């Protein structure tokens with residue numbers, strides 16, 4: 220896309236190197252998940268070169284707690300799109316204090332991109348894909364910078380294109396870990412109880428998956444968790460998890 224404060228594309232060697240590295244990591248650590256996988260990556264394989272990307276949404280506290288127990292100084296990237304619920308910002312601050320996270324980096328869209336493409340702050344209505352691109356995708360790519368690997372809280376249980384998710388993958392020249400990929404909702408709820416973690420303030424109001432306020436609605440108990448995101452639209456992902464440049468995405 221043109222007209223943005225763009226970011227550099229990884230070269231072919233980096234893309235193919237990451238794909239090969241992901242394959243090797245899967246062979247070695249493919250049986251690990253959750254805190255065991257995180258510990259190996261944070262303390263050994265990617266020490267000082269890895270970040271957790273967290274929405275501080277409905278299930279985020281679990282992964283944040285796992286990371287904090289290993290190293291509370293792990294960099295945590297939080298994308299503040301400028302469209303989040305104020306309850307999410309409050310929840311972020313509560314969890315930062317409670318888990319003693321010491322390196323949470325709140326990032327967001329830059330003024331140049333907003334002025335050029337969303338001057339009246341209504342792009343989410345006209346072109347949500349473009350809105351997500353400038354408010355989420357570009358800020359994340361800038362924030363990942365020199366990190367070689369990152370961690371997400373995505374799960375197969377979320378459905379859709381996440382149904383075949385692996386715990387270790389390569390995308391756009393980096394390694395991406397999904398330590399909870401195989402966890403069920405029951406596993407998540409059980410872990411919240413055992414760890415005594417606070418829920419997002421909107422969870423009790425029926426918000427099962429929590430993103431930007433204009434694009435998130437509560438759902439019934441029977442509905443799938445992500446059904447409340449971009450309701451009435453075919454859109455189901457914001458784009459931060461889609462490869463932008465990878466040729467051989469596994």
Ligand code: SF4
Nearest residue numbers: 343347350351431434
């Ligand atoms: S979720 Fe909605 S408001 Fe948030 S960045 Fe995407 S389109 Fe914009």
